[in-house]
Amino acid sequence: MNYKNKKSVVSKYAFLLALSLTIVSCNPDEEQTVVTFTNLVWQDNFSTDGAPSANSWTYDIGDGTAQGIPGWGNNELQYYTDRPENVVVEDGMLKITAIQEPYMGAGYTSAKILTKGLFEQTYGRFEARIKLPWGQGLWPAFWMLGDDSGGSVVWPQIGEIDIMENRGDQPTVTHGSVHGPGYSGGSAITKSYELTDGRFDTEFHVFGIEWGPNYINYYVDDVLYNQITPADVTGEWVFNDNPFYMILNVAVGGSFSGNPNANTVFPQTMYVDYVRVYSRD
Amino acid sequence: MKTIKFINKKNSLVLGLILLLTVGCERELSDDVVSATFSNTAEIFTDNFVGLGSNFYFPYSDGFAKPDIFEVDSEVSYVGSSSLRIDVPNEIGDPGGSYAGAFFRIDGAGRDLTEYNALTFWVKSTGAPFIQSFGFGQSEVQDFQTSISNFQLSTTWTKVTIPIPDASRLTEEKGMFWLVALPDNGAGYSFWIDELKFENLGGLGQLRPFISNGQDVTGIGFEGETLSIAGVGVTANLANGQDVSVVSSPNFFTFTSSNPSVAATNVSEVSLVGGGTATITAQLGNTDAAGSLTVSSTALAPTPPARDAADVISVFSDAYTNVPVNHFNGYWGGSTTQGQDDININGNNIIKFTEINYVGTEFLGANTIDASQMTHFHMDILIETPLQPGDFLRIGLQDLGADNAFGGAPDRFGAITLRSNTTPALINGGWVSLDVPFSSFPGLSTRANLAQIVYVTDGTVGFLPGSITSVFIDNIYFYR
Known part of the structure; x- marks a missing residue:
């Protein structure tokens, strides 16, 4: 750097x-003090056209079947690819595009990129500036999973921090959550934040967390809207030792967002201006 | 901020002069006064009307709209002390009228609405009627008329949002609000409107413009015609994720023609200047509109030859003097047919029937026609709908007999049926000229009291063979 x-x-x-x-x-x-960590340790400003940098990002490909979780465990409808139609860097942005098309047995394609094995960190400030897709059945996310120690630890024990999840039919609402043992899936600890005079799909907003020992603070732009601590979770706090990697994806359909309907406009693109990580010190 | 405030007040008609004099002392403002020339006041009605001047209310003058439909109601309000109550009359029995329809426009200079993206208000009703239209952009002109349709009210306060397709066009708008509210199954009702104003809603987005209701439509037009593109508007997404659609004036749009030598475009105006086919598409600002209109530009029907007045009885033509006609579409029971003598291309009148199953043109009572001295019937027909096997157009003539009344002395009826294999043959997209001797109308043994021309296609009746639903007709006359 x-x-x-x-x-x-x-x-x-x-x-x-x-x-x-x-x-x-x-x-x-x-x-209120929104953020305190200012030591930038990792970033991608998506300034080089083409595929996302292989030094920073890897892909999940397929519909989850190969991973043993068809529909990625959520009845999602998309097939993830690394094709430029679905994921590309151009105009100074990362673009992940969900397309309605028959592909490998699925009705939609999209992309999911991860820093798994390339950049993982415990604690810090993780933020991205994103303009979301929209419409019933779209499920964009900026989130993190804990390292699985070569597969010996499984979800939800590895921990999941969802910095941003959105239902495409709620263009003004974002959700920040943690999943862990005893509080995963529908029982995740979550809070939503609603814009009072704006939308997440027509303008860029910064979604971030600041994460330290025994706390995770959630913010959007200059608003700190939630803090989650061990007192808030209904199980073991799994966020004090494990390194986490970041994930950006646009899912289509599934248990969180519901499926697209006749009014859903395709293709839909999530635009990511940057992703930045600051260390705790 | 100060500058904007100054400009507001300067253009407010009520306070204009006084404030102009007062703030005239604030020298630093004068440099910035130039750009905004009209008031950008957002509010139309809060606890009373805001800045509309004195002569702002115009009930429709169609003879059916009740003139006095509103009241400033200090008993009911969403915010503040009062609301605007609209009283819709019963359909029957109110001497004032049978529906509520009016526009509210500024008595004075228009407003600059370029910084807003929607007209909004809160509304509640005594029931749950569907309101035909709420909109803005209607005054003596309707250059940027925009409205939502078929909005259902409820007994609780609900916010209505009417997106502005492109506010950059509304630099001087006088038409603040208009409405058309019909009785609910014949019964009148009241509703209250409050906080009626223009807003710039950050939660409004994803404007998707459309023409032809978002469909790819084909149709026929006539050389010399200025096309009116129907089904024009935008769909926008509200903060709650719901879509709302408005229909608007085409003036917000810029139209493009695939073939300018057939259809010439000048921003929002489309004129057919030659024969052939052209596809019209549109943009709202830089956004492509969904839908298109592919128009076949066709010549007008042949001009009838000059004839002595004694040799022709004209029902509908621009070449001869026409006899009185009660109506070209009697809107008979069971008829789905819409339209009549609605089209005028540079002085050439044309009848257009759409959604036709059957329809009758009538000349009754003193208007019945004595065609006993005539020998032939003439009509020019253009079928707009693509022809399917089995399609037909039946044209009948009804004579009332010597008593000039239905029933009684023998009524006589004769008809001809045209198909794609008759002579002359029905064709799609071009004029067919009929010159038929009365002897070809079997059964029409008298013609001294002709009262009806009847057209049948069965076009909208699913279980019957016809599928013709759109027909142009010109030059209807009897001659010898």
């Missing part, structure tokens, strides 16, 4: 902070 990049990032961020300061200065009683 060269210093110049880091500096420009920090100065951009300083502007954001200044903005938030201006806003909260009107309401001194509600002043």
Whole structure:
């Protein structure tokens, strides 16, 4: 990581902070510290056209059958590919596009990219600036899974941190969650955040967490909207030692979002301006 | 901020002059005054009308709209102290009228609405009627008329959002609000409107413009005709994820023709300038609209030859003097047929029937026609619908007999049936000229009191053979 990049990032961020300061200065009683970690350790600004950098990202391919979880465990309808139609870097952005097309027995294609085995970290601040797809049945996500120690630990024991999940028919709502032993799937610990005068599918927003020992803070733009601690979960806290990797994907259909309907417009693209990770120190 | 405020007030008609004088002292503002020339006031009705001037209410003058339908109601409000109550009359029995229809427009200069993306208001009703239209953009002109249709009210306050297709066009809009509310199964009702205003909603997005209701439609037009493109509007997505569609004036759109020598476009206007086929598509701003119109541009029907007045009795033509006709479409019971003598291409009138199963043109009572001295019947027909096997067009003439009344003395009826294999043959997309001797109408033994021309296609009746649903007709006359 060269210093110049880091500096420009920090100065951009300083502007954001200044903005938030201006806003909260009107309401001194509600002043809050959104983020505290500022040591940038990993980033992808998606500035090189083509496939996502192989140094940063790998792929999940298929419909989950090969992994033993057809529909990726959620009755999802898409087949993930690494084709440029489904995942490409251009215009300074990562674009993950869900397409309605018959492909390998599925009715939709899309993409899912991961930093698994390439970048994993315990604690820190993980954020991405994203413009979401929209429409009934679209399920975009920016999330993290804990390292599975070569397959010896399985979900939900590995832990899952969902920084952003969205139902495409709720264009103003994002969900932040954790899954772990005793609180996974429909029992995940989750909170939603709703924009009061904006949408996630027509403009970019920053989705992030700041994660330290015994806490995970969730924020959107300059609003800290949730903190999850061991006291909030109904099982073992599995977020204090394991390194986690990041995932970006657009699922179609399934148990979280419901399936697309006649009004759903395809193709749908999730635009990611950047992904940045800061260490806790 | 200060500058904007100044411009607002400057253009507010009520306070205009006083404030102009007052703030005239604030010298630093004068540099910025140029750009915004009209008021950008958002509110139309809060606790009363806002900035509409004095003469702002215009009930429709069609003879059916009740003139006095609204009241500022201080008993009911969503916010503040009062609301705008609309009283829809019963369909029958109210001497004032049979429905509520009116527009509210600014008595004075229009507003600059370019910073908003929707007209919104809260509404509740005494029941759950469907309102035919709520909209904006209607005043003495309807350049940017936009509305939602068939909106169902309820007895609880509900917010209505009417997206603006492209607010950059609304730099000087006077038409603030209009509505058409019909009785609910014949019964009147009331509803209350509050916080009627333009807003810039961050939760409104994903505007999807359309023409031809988003379909790829084909049709026939006539050389010289200025096309009116139907089914134009946008669908937008609200913050709650629900779609809402409005129909709007084509003036928001820019149209493009695949063949300018057939259909010439000038921004929102499409004119047929030559024969042939062209496909019309549209853009709203930089966004392509769904749907298209492929139009076959056709010549007008042949002009009838000059004849002595004694040699012709004309029912419908622009070449001869026409006799009085009660109506070209009697909207008989069971008839699905719409339209009549609606088309006028540079002075050339044409009848168009759509959704035709059967329809009758009538000249009754004193208007019955004595064609006993005539020998032939003439009519020009153009079938717009693609022809299917079994399709026919039956044209009948009804004579009432010597008593000039239905029943009594023998009524006589004769008809000819045209198909794709008759002479002349029905064709699709081109004019067919009929010159038929009365002897070809079997059964029509008298013709001194002709009262009806009847057309039958069975086009909209699923279990009957006809599938012709759209027909143009011109130059109907009897001659010798």
